[in-house]
Amino acid sequence: MRRFGRTLAAAALTVTLVAGTAGWAGADSVTPVTGPPPGTAAWLAEALPGRPLPDPATASASEVARLFAGLDDARRRDLLSRHPLVVGNLDGAPPALRYEANRLAITATGDARYASLARPGRQILSFDPRGRGQVAEVFGDLEHAAHVAVIVPGSDNDAAGHDTARGPATGPAGMARALRSATGGSGTAVVAWTGYTTPVGVGLDAAEGRLAEAGAVRLARFTAGLDAVGAPDPALFCHSYGSVVCGLAARHTDAADIVVFGSPGMRAGDAAALHTGARVWAARGPSDWIADVPNVELAGLGHGTDPTSAAFGARRVPATDVAGHTGYFAPGTRSLAAFAAIATGDVR
Structure with missing residues (x-):
C-alpha cells in the first residue's frame, strides 16, 4: 500500500509538472551526449615524440x-588541422586554438x-555535432578578461538553434550579449x-535529474578548463x-558566484547543501510560470526547495520588474543591473 501511495504521488507530481505549468509540450525522452568528442580514436592513435597524446575522456584540463x-606553434597547428573536433573540445587547450x-x-x-557559427569573428569555444548539437560561444576577450561569466541555459537549447531568431536578450547568446553590454564590456x-x-519541452526529462547529472559533469570539466588556461573564477548564471x-555541479567547480533565476530547484535542501564556496x-x-512548479523531490521527480525561499538561504536578486520566464536580461531591468554587478565583483 505504501509503495502504491508513493507511485500515485509521483504520478500526480508528474502531471502537475507537465500539464499544470506550461502545458504538455514534451517529446520523446532524449539521450544525453556524453564522453569524448568524435575523432578521439584517431587522436589517440598518434603520439608526440616521447609521449602519447592525452586521452580526452580521462585527462585533466591541467x-x-x-x-x-x-x-611550438607548428605542432599545435598540425594537431588542430588534423583533429579539429578533438582540439576544439579539449578543456584546457588555448582558447584561440579552440x-x-x-x-x-x-x-x-x-x-x-x-x-x-563558422563566420569570421565568432569565438566558438566548443562544438559537438552529435545529437542536437552542443556549443559554447565566447563574447569578449577570454584570455585577458578580469572577470568571466558563464550562462548555463535550460530546456530547448542546442547548437542547431543557437543562432535562431529569438526575443531580445533571451536564449543563451542573447543573455550573454546583454550581460556583457551591461558590464561595460571591456574587462568581462x-x-x-x-x-x-x-x-525538450516540459515533460519527464525536465522533471527528472538525469540530463542535469550528465550536464553537471560537463560543466565541472568546462570550468576546470577555464581555470587551466588562467581565467578568473567564473560567475555562473543558471536559468531554469x-x-x-549548476546545483549538481556546484561542489565540483571553483565558481565565485552561482546565480539561479527562473529555477525549479537545485536538487538541494538549502544553499549549504550545495557544498560550495561560491556565493549563491x-x-x-x-509573472514567471516556474512559481507554479511544486518545489518537492519525490521518487526522482522534482528538484527540491525553491532557491528564492527564505529557507534555502540564497542571496536575493531584485526581479520585481522581470516579465515572464525569460525576461531576466531585458535592458533596464533591476535583475540585469544586479547580474552585471555580480559578474564584475561590484557587490559584496
Whole structure:
C-alpha cells in the first residue's frame, strides 16, 4: 500500500509538472551526449615524440594545458588541422586554438544549420555535432578578461538553434550579449554555454535529474578548463533547468558566484547543501510560470526547495520588474543591473 501511495504521488507530481505549468509540450525522452568528442580514436592513435597524446575522456584540463604549453606553434597547428573536433573540445587547450579548430570542424560538417557559427569573428569555444548539437560561444576577450561569466541555459537549447531568431536578450547568446553590454564590456568575457543535452519541452526529462547529472559533469570539466588556461573564477548564471545542472555541479567547480533565476530547484535542501564556496544568488520574477512548479523531490521527480525561499538561504536578486520566464536580461531591468554587478565583483 505504501509503495502504491508513493507511485500515485509521483504520478500526480508528474502531471502537475507537465500539464499544470506550461502545458504538455514534451517529446520523446532524449539521450544525453556524453564522453569524448568524435575523432578521439584517431587522436589517440598518434603520439608526440616521447609521449602519447592525452586521452580526452580521462585527462585533466591541467594535463591538457601542460601539453599545449610545451608545443611550438607548428605542432599545435598540425594537431588542430588534423583533429579539429578533438582540439576544439579539449578543456584546457588555448582558447584561440579552440576557436580556430571549431571553425574548421563546423565547416567540415557541411550542415547549413551550423554555417553561421563558422563566420569570421565568432569565438566558438566548443562544438559537438552529435545529437542536437552542443556549443559554447565566447563574447569578449577570454584570455585577458578580469572577470568571466558563464550562462548555463535550460530546456530547448542546442547548437542547431543557437543562432535562431529569438526575443531580445533571451536564449543563451542573447543573455550573454546583454550581460556583457551591461558590464561595460571591456574587462568581462561572457560564455554562452550550451554544453549539455537539454530537455525538450516540459515533460519527464525536465522533471527528472538525469540530463542535469550528465550536464553537471560537463560543466565541472568546462570550468576546470577555464581555470587551466588562467581565467578568473567564473560567475555562473543558471536559468531554469540550467539551475539544476549548476546545483549538481556546484561542489565540483571553483565558481565565485552561482546565480539561479527562473529555477525549479537545485536538487538541494538549502544553499549549504550545495557544498560550495561560491556565493549563491536567486531571482524569480512575479509573472514567471516556474512559481507554479511544486518545489518537492519525490521518487526522482522534482528538484527540491525553491532557491528564492527564505529557507534555502540564497542571496536575493531584485526581479520585481522581470516579465515572464525569460525576461531576466531585458535592458533596464533591476535583475540585469544586479547580474552585471555580480559578474564584475561590484557587490559584496
